[in-house]
Amino acid sequence: MVISTFFKRLLFAREIEIDKELKVLGNREIMVSPEFIVKLQNKYAKQIYEFAEETFSNEIEHIKNSTGVTGMKLLELSLNLLNLYGLGKFEIMELKKKEVIINLTFSPFAKLSKGKNCILIAGALAGVFKIFFNKKVRCEEVVCEGEGKLYCQFVVKVKG
Numbered sequence: 001m002v003i004s005t006f007f008k009r010l011l012f013a014r015e016i017e018i019d020k021e022l023k024v025l026g027n028r029e030i031m032v033s034p035e036f037i038v039k040l041q042n043k044y045a046k047q048i049y050e051f052a053e054e055t056f057s058n059e060i061e062h063i064k065n066s067t068g069v070t071g072m073k074l075l076e077l078s079l080n081l082l083n084l085y086g087l088g089k090f091e092i093m094e095l096k097k098k099e100v101i102i103n104l105t106f107s108p109f110a111k112l113s114k115g116k117n118c119i120l121i122a123g124a125l126a127g128v129f130k131i132f133f134n135k136k137v138r139c140e141e142v143v144c145e146g147e148g149k150l151y152c153q154f155v156v157k158v159k160g
């Protein structure tokens with residue numbers, strides 16, 4: 001069994017509890033299957049994006065306030081967290097003042113149906129970067145493994 005160093009660090013610091021309830025960095029979590037999420041996404045795309053954005057921005061805000069971590073460290077922590085939640089492996093390709101390009105490999109949703117399937121992840125990234133930029137953002141998946149590509153790619157733009 002391979003355990004990520006990030007997961008080990010959290011376990012060691014007692015930031016993951018899995019006794020009576022699953023808690024990560026103080027936030028209650030549950031595990032659900034990717035198929036379940038894809039079914040929801042197919043029916044409620046816009047809502048899933050918005051809920052994911054709201055949920056993750058609240059979560060990252062909570063982590064920011066409780067740990068005091070900010071800036072690039074907070075961004076790294078956030079992407080590690082999305083990875084820990086099973087959303088795949090994220091890599092920042094370009095980070096500009098008002099625009100970010102992120103590549104994702106191993107998306108849990110990509111290959112479950114044809115086309116662009118990572119709506120929840122786009123929303124989650126919007127939530128992460130809303131806190132990072134402290135501004136409203138829009139995240140769009142421009143390339144998806146579900147289209148037969150080798151990775152998924154997201155573009156985050158600061159609004160206005």
Ligand SMILES: [Zn+2]
Binds near residue numbers: 118143144145
């Ligand atoms: Zn995708």
